[in-house]
Amino acid sequence: TPASSQAPWAWFDGRMVSLDSPQAPLTTHAMHYGSGVFEGIRSYATDDGGAAVFRLPEHMERMRKGAVLLGIDFDVAQASEAVLQTLRANQHRDAYIRPLAWLGSGTIGLDVAPLTQHLMVATIAQPVHLAGKAARLGVSGWRRNPAKSLPPLKLCGGYINSVLAKREAKQRGFDEALFVDDEGVVVECTGANVFMVKDGAITAARHADALDGITRATLIELTGATSRPVSLEELKQADEVFVCGTAAEVAPIASLDDVVFGENPVTREFQALYARIVRGQDARFAHWLTTV
Numbered sequence: 001t002p003a004s005s006q007a008p009w010a011w012f013d014g015r016m017v018s019l020d021s022p023q024a025p026l027t028t029h030a031m032h033y034g035s036g037v038f039e040g041i042r043s044y045a046t047d048d049g050g051a052a053v054f055r056l057p058e059h060m061e062r063m064r065k066g067a068v069l070l071g072i073d074f075d076v077a078q079a080s081e082a083v084l085q086t087l088r089a090n091q092h093r094d095a096y097i098r099p100l101a102w103l104g105s106g107t108i109g110l111d112v113a114p115l116t117q118h119l120m121v122a123t124i125a126q127p128v129h130l131a132g133k134a135a136r137l138g139v140s141g142w143r144r145n146p147a148k149s150l151p152p153l154k155l156c157g158g159y160i161n162s163v164l165a166k167r168e169a170k171q172r173g174f175d176e177a178l179f180v181d182d183e184g185v186v187v188e189c190t191g192a193n194v195f196m197v198k199d200g201a202i203t204a205a206r207h208a209d210a211l212d213g214i215t216r217a218t219l220i221e222l223t224g225a226t227s228r229p230v231s232l233e234e235l236k237q238a239d240e241v242f243v244c245g246t247a248a249e250v251a252p253i254a255s256l257d258d259v260v261f262g263e264n265p266v267t268r269e270f271q272a273l274y275a276r277i278v279r280g281q282d283a284r285f286a287h288w289l290t291t292v
């Protein structure tokens with residue numbers, strides 16, 4: 001492991017390198033066509049002074065699925081080890097972890113067979129911001145990528161859809177965009193899944209075009225939430241709305257278009273529970289943690 005004084009380090013094609021030193025050819029396929037797949041993972045400081053990665057195998061399995069679609073060879077064991085090595089080299093504990101596998105150079109055409117393949121892992125120190133302000137959500141004018149055109153995996157090019165919706169939301173004075181489909185059924189946000197609380201019942205909005213979120217699955221297991229399609233009408237009448245994702249964790253929603261929600265007591269309770277579990281403070285869920 002390199003000396004941490006030269007941090008930040010990144011794992012790049014089998015070696016630890018200084019994060020900013022690699023140069024990609026200008027013909028890099030992924031830069032032109034979005035032909036790559038990434039993950040967003042988090043590690044958390046644990047009480048013993050170490051750190052643990054939350055649900056690493058699940059993130060790696062989702063990344064593998066995306067890589068298979070793109071014809072990228074992906075070794076889950078190697079990528080998992082790269083994540084741990086990068087965290088150790090950077091001495092990061094509370095961190096956001098960004099692995100990326102992509103197609104490099106060899107052709108400017110669309111047949112991926114001649115292309116070089118690459119893998120990197122960067123980690124970004126990220127103090128946790130659980131007490132953050134509740135977000136103002138606006139219904140997007142954009143539609144989510146339909147799953148029949150682009151499967152809801154973390155394929156780089158697909159995220160242009162999220163970039164457009166996020167830009168529109170910001171331009172209209174919202175913090176975040178909510179995608180709904182042509183029938184007015186809730187899909188998800190640009191980087192998080194949607195839940196609601198109504199009369200004590202917890203519901204996870206389900207949609208074929210939404211990413212199958214690992215935080216969503218975690219919260220369904222923890223809260224016993226029902227996973228089913230939710231209309232925008234129904235969401236607007238909820239007592240509480242929250243979104244969840246690796247980066248967002250459990251994030252309360254203050255308003256949706258012109259509908260203002262009240263206090264978020266149930267959301268705050270799940271937020272606190274999630275915070276304990278990811279830090280290894282709840283032994284029942286120790287199997288979700290990979291020690292760094």
Ligand code: PMP
Binds near residue numbers: 188189191192212245
């Ligand atoms: N939806 C989208 C579009 C996302 O990018 C993310 C973040 N990966 C999520 C939902 C939440 O997924 P997860 O809980 O697996 O991070």
